[in-house]
Amino acid sequence: AQSVTxxxxxxxxxxxxxxELRCNYSSSVSVYLFWYVQYPNxxxxxxxxxxxxxxxVKGINGFEAEFNKSQTSFHLRKPSVxxxxxxxxxCAVSSNFGNEKLTFGTGTRLTIIP
Amino acid sequence: DTGVSQNPRHKITKRxxxxxxRCDPISEHNRLYWYRQTLGQGPEFLTYFQNEAQxxxxxxxxxxxxxxxxxxxxxxxxxxRTEQGDSAxxxxxSSLLIEQYFGPGTRLTVT
Numbered sequence: 001a002q003s004v005t006x007x008x009x010x011x012x013x014x015x016x017x018x019x020e021l022r023c024n025y026s027s028s029v030s031v032y033l034f035w036y037v038q039y040p041n042x043x044x045x046x047x048x049x050x051x052x053x054x055x056x057v058k059g060i061n062g063f064e065a066e067f068n069k070s071q072t073s074f075h076l077r078k079p080s081v082x083x084x085x086x087x088x089x090x091c092a093v094s095s096n097f098g099n100e101k102l103t104f105g106t107g108t109r110l111t112i113i114p
Numbered sequence: 115d116t117g118v119s120q121n122p123r124h125k126i127t128k129r130x131x132x133x134x135x136r137c138d139p140i141s142e143h144n145r146l147y148w149y150r151q152t153l154g155q156g157p158e159f160l161t162y163f164q165n166e167a168q169x170x171x172x173x174x175x176x177x178x179x180x181x182x183x184x185x186x187x188x189x190x191x192x193x194x195r196t197e198q199g200d201s202a203x204x205x206x207x208s209s210l211l212i213e214q215y216f217g218p219g220t221r222l223t224v225t
Contacts, residue, residue, distance in 0.1 A: 043120075103159070
């Protein structure tokens with residue numbers, strides 16, 4: 001079984017400032033890692049994924065994340081945020097075999113301050 | 115590729131009534147997933163289909179819940195004798211390889 005911890009439930013950031021959203025996971029098997037974004041009253045949109053290979057992965061909208069196996073972390077970063085980045089961000093993990101069902105964290109609400 | 119679609123988008127029902135939701139996955143995606151999301155929480159896995167076979171069900175899926183995927187295309191999720199605790203957003207996702215693509219969800223309110 002896997003679990004995901006997103007320690008920060010809310011993160012306020014000034015526009016054009018950098019941001020890091022933290023994600024730690026626990027698993028007894030090798031995993032795939034994902035970040036999804038959810039805008040109000042909408043479904044989830046895939047931002048980026050780590051499957052294998054390079055530990056630094058780049059996604060859409062200027063986001064990137066780094067997989068750290070020793071620290072079991074997959075933190076999401078963006079060097080300069082915009083008002084349009086205001087949303088809920090979810091980190092998710094799945095095992096790398098089987099049906100790949102996703103286990104999500106509780107989410108981080110990113111609020112951009114003009 | 116028109117994306118995953120879900121109908122209805124919103125459903126208000128009275129406690130004790132039955133409801134059915136539909137999910138149309140991205141064409142050619144053989145895997146289909148249902149998740150439930152309550153306020154302030156991340157989505158929780160409910161069940162999973164590969165083609166028409168339902169391969170896994172979460173313990174969250176009580177006997178009042180049933181899901182089908184006839185012919186391996188669209189899927190339906192039925193909740194019988196709804197309870198107020200069933201109020202949530204029900205999300206459907208489909209995949210071909212590893213990445214799951216989500217629909218907009220069906221928001222259920224049980225009064």
